[in-house]
Amino acid sequence: MIRNTLEHAQAVRRMHQIGIVNLLRPGRLLRAAVHNARLGPQAALIMKAAAEHPDAPAVTDDRGTLTYRELDEQSNALAHALHGLGLPDRSVVAVLARDHRGLLLAISATARARLRLALMNTGLAKQQLIEVAAREKVRVVLYDSEFADVVDGLPATVSRYLTLGAGGPSIDELIAAHPRTPLPLPDRPGGFIILTSGTTGLPKGAPRTKVSPLASALIADRIPFPRRGAVVIASPLFHSTGFGAWTVGLSLANHAVLMRRFSAESILRAIAEHRAEMLVAVPTMLTRILALGPEVIGRYDTSSLRTVFVAGSPLAPELTNRFQDIFGDVVHNVYGSTEVAVASVATPDEARRAPGTVGRPPVTVHVALFDADGRRVTAPGEIARVFVRTGIPFEGYTDGRHKQVIDGYMATGDRGHFDAEGLLFIDGRDDDMIISGGENVYPLEVENLLAERDDVLEAAVIGVDDPEFGTRLRAFVVPTGASARDPEEIRDHVRANLARFKVPRDVVFLDELPRNPTGKLIRRDLPTGPLPAGQGEQVRRYGNSGT
Structure with a gap:
């Protein structure tokens, strides 16, 4: 109890230092706390920013810019419309939209209308959406017109409104037809549901009913956020990375610059145009930016950039170094998950000093390693679960399942180790570990080694059935334009740097790796069956086909 109180006090102090709260204005602080407790953080923070900085830009998208006053008033109007549907409190409203003002309005308005929001992954197939919507008991869906075919599979009892595009009733029409005055505050927040990435099957629902006001400190403690500055959010808002960064940005009255579709050059253009101080992205986006080459990158003035918030999938040390060599020491590598939020952050100097580290936990967060028998592991270099x-406890999945918990610590599903300085390293997923010839291999180690090569854009390694070893390693390589596409050269590189049993028997060249909209590798979509032309020299021909 005493420890928790001290940690909370430390978190509040950090929030004051960062500018998220002002302890010298207790009246404002109390009002914001009441709104957060009854609305949830996103709607409450929009209201706070609208009261304190009404004419400041809140969001810029393909349609232009909304101020905080406009975002607040339009949220109220949409809330009136949703409340007028007569749904019971905390009924679930799903939103299936790319990053634009319609998504922000849906997030804010559902909270004000006493409803619960489910953020749907834009990569869901029709059948997946049907199953997720049924599991979450969705009553209304707000969606972009490009997803009309996916939404079409939902029951006729689910009401539908467009967040963008034509072809049906829209939230723009609802906003225009309703008053912009605030609704009475609900007794308690409706909360929201974020879906897991679904890399191993149907995405699970991770609910957040009541979010601690200290959550912003957890994200911003080790990541420098601007105050009333521009933030380019390239990571999808339906996922916890973009969603969390946007939420902290609201508390600092930042200007969110959103893009419906990813384009590496568009990101550079947005940074230059808005003098953005922060970029929120996933690792593959950094890869694509660097792939533009020095001539294209040099066309844009990105000198305003102070922070790159990267999360969502493993960040290769080589990618961090190459990016920072061009853009400066700005990369903050965030390790976490939908369930635990932020577990640790590697600052730019930590990444330089200890390549591959995911850093240290932020305020109120603690990381521990446990072996298979539940015993604590503390020795430097020893790999364990x-x-x-965290200060944001996980409520369990909406299907009733939960993560394993030991002494108040929840499993992430990863394996890792600490170094002698206490910096955390992630060695791979529990379920990604490959046992080949009786030896344990973590694909991430081989993937990071391959990514260091100048002729490799990115790589993935999986295990496939082998009659002699039980499982053998198969490497999938996305080559650069200068690549010789020589499998033996790839194998020789691994053989020269790692143990013999970590050398991939198969090497397959691909144009791109299968990834979901948040940039996570979908290993199950990589071919595990026999290669069309066998191994050795024949693998080289298979690789050159680009399949």
Whole structure:
């Protein structure tokens, strides 16, 4: 109890230092706390920013810019419309939209209308959406017109409104037809549901009913956010990375610059145009930016950039170094998950000093390692299961399942180790570990090694059935334009740097790796069956086909 009180006090102090709260204005602080407790953080923070900075830009998208006053008033109007549907409190409203003002309005308005929001992954197939909507008991869906075919599979009892595009009733029409005055505050927040990435099957629902006001400190403690500055959010808002960064940005009255579709050059253009101080992205986006080459990158003035918030999938040390060599020491590598939020952050100097580290936990967060028998592992370099205790406790999945918990620490599903300085390293997923010839291999180690090569854009390694070893390693390589596409050269590189049993028997060249909209590798979509032309020299021909 005493420890928790001290940690909370430390978190409040950090929030004051960062500018998220002002302890010298207790009246404002109390009002914001009441709104957060009854609305949830996103709607409450929009109201706060609208009261304090009404004419400041809140969001810029393909349609232009909304100020905080406009975002607040339009949220109220949409809330009136949704409340007028007569749904019971905390009924679930799903939103299936790319990053634009319609998504922000849906997030804010549902909270004000006493409803619960489910953020749907834009990569969901029709059948997946049907199953997720049924599991979450969705009553209304707000969606972009490009997803009309996906939404079409939902029951006729689910009401539908467009967040963008034509072809049906829209939230723009609802906003225009309703008053912009605020609704009475609900007794308690409706909360929201974020879906897991679904890389191993149907995405699970991770609910957040009541979010602690200290959550912003957890994200911003080790990541420098601007105050009333521009932030380019390239990571999808339906995922916890973009969603969390946007939420912290609201508390600092930042200007969110959103893009419906990813384009590496568009990101550079947006940074230059808005003098953005922060970029929120996933690792593959950094890869694509660097792939533009020095001539294209040099066309844009990105000198305003102070922070790159990267999360969502493993960040290769080589990618961090190459990016920082061009853009400066700005990369903050965030390790976490939908369930635990932020577990640790590697600052730019930590990444330089200890390549591959995911850093240290932020305020109120603790990371521990446990072996298979539940015993604590503390020795530097010893690999074990990663568990996290956080100030934002996980409520369990909406299907009733839960993560394993030991002594208040929850499993992340990863394996990792600490170095002698206490910096955390992630060695791979529990379920990604490959046992080949009786030896344990973590694909991430081989993937990071391959990514260091100048002729490799990115790489993935999986295990496939082998009659002699039980499982053998198969490497999938996305080559650069200068690549010789020589499998033996790839194998020789691994053989020269790692143990013999870590050398991939198969090497397959691909144009791109299968990834979901948040940039996570979908290993199950990589071919595990026999290669069309066998191994050795024949693999080279298979690789050159580009399949």
